[in-house]
Amino acid sequence: MTLVATQSLSKTYGDRVTALSDLTVSVEPGIVGLVGANGAGKSTLIKILLGLLPPTSGQVRVLGLDPTTDAAEVRARVGYLPENDCLPPDLSAAELVTHLGRMSGLPRTAARERASEALRHVGLYEERYRQVGGYSTGMKQRVKLAQALVHDPDLLLLDEPTNGLDPAGREAMLALIQRIGTDFGISVVVCSHLLGEVERICDHLVAIDAGRLLRSDNITAMTKTTDVLVVEVSEGTDDLAGRLAGLHLPVSREGRALLVPLEDDGTYDRILTAVAELDLPLHRLDQRRHRVAELFSDREVANV
């Protein structure tokens, strides 16, 4: 079954602001990354998927249902983590998640049990009777995730789940999302403006910009052919670039680093030899997948 499908989906506010424009995309169950800069239309798309906003034109289906007509059924099967602060400070996490579970139609006892379970899964079991106002940002994000999980949805819509988290918190949140997508068997759509973050955990990536679809593909297809080597030397970057170009390597610059496409294992040796011959202090040489960020830089180049 298709997880989310849109057909020529458009949303305009008034006459001037176009949030989504002719968006046609279809994704299968799994962990889906929805990436785009701020204002690309990610949040608008999520609101349409939840049936909170009617699209101006086009069709949309979520879990095989039409959110414009069956909003309540869609929302019963979807969990949503909003981008902004949304937690009342003077309730305990357990009370809040239980209450919201009941708002999803869980009977009183089931809501209480599932709230405890959800808070345990996000790692807040010990702290669940403390007031949310005293929580750290990382803990608040976890409460938001727990309330999205409490009614056992088939699909989670997570809007910038790593917002405001420190690096360790981001790692933990991403690991948790990955676990939900794989071990829990719940499909996840993760919105983010940070590609490097979501591409690590996603099976499928949808990139939108200015309301238009940039690309939608499996993560493997997107990154397979584009592994690059990043070379950084403390000095003599220009000399090295010249030398590598002389070796017929298509070198490009990114800040202080040089990027060389990884064609075969020999590429490593040729770079190392070049650095050694020029006697330059090598700072860094590592392989990385061509970041999906370049999807955007390509577009920006095209726009210039």
Place this chain on the structure above:
Amino acid sequence: MSDVGVIHDIGYQRYDGPRLGRRYVFGSLFAHGFRTAFGLGRGAKSKIFPWFVTGVVIVVAVVLMAIRAQTGTVVLTYLQFPQTLGLLIVLFCAVAAPELVSRDLQSGVLPLYFSRPLRPSDYGLAKLAALVAAITAIFAAGEVIMFLGAAFTVKGFGNIFDEFQDMLGGVAYSAVHALVFGSIAILVASLMKRRAVAAGALVAIFVLTTPVFGVLAVLPSTTANQLSGLVSPGTLVGGVGDWVFQEQSGAVDIGPYGPLYLAVAVALVVGCTGLLLARYRKVAKA
């Protein structure tokens, strides 16, 4: 026995149990709102005002009961009871309505509600119903106390039954008060994020209309005098009571305009509720 002391992570479990429908969700939100109106499930500070108001109403009812039991004098009838204590209704609304709706706006929790099957209009109606029920419950409690006192004073089953009917009228009239004040209060509070601002605005609306009424009531025109009660919620409800229950509350001289008072009161409640629903349809999209 190797399992002793070992905690097993049973992993994530899917939920196969029942998922209840719209009525249950509405009822849960209503019950939650009713508790919130009295500060239950909240900190001690949230309990001060609601229970102060409740306490005063109960004490007044007990005093009325005692006077009647001792001297046989009826100081306030069941119908005059909510009308006379109208200021307490204003006070309760000013505290409870922001607590019910403004705090949800302030904390941004509404997206968590509206991403669930709960309809935005049901959210607004459940909050309104909770406030109306809370106000009615406070005054009904007072009137029940008055009735219990009276039941031991009057002689004969027929008289007790008459007394009981009077009490029911009083409870119904309290509910009318609750509807008029509550619908205005919830609408105004739903427009304001900050509870203190919403409380101030509510007191202003309820109290500042009184001088307008006062001026109209002394104009040298009988028509203006008789219509003056329409401008203030308290006198509006007073006028409705005077006409429907043939009561002489003394709040306002309604002349022949009784039906108009009722129509305006109904229009006010319907209008405020309509605006409230429109308000939450808009909030859900934001």
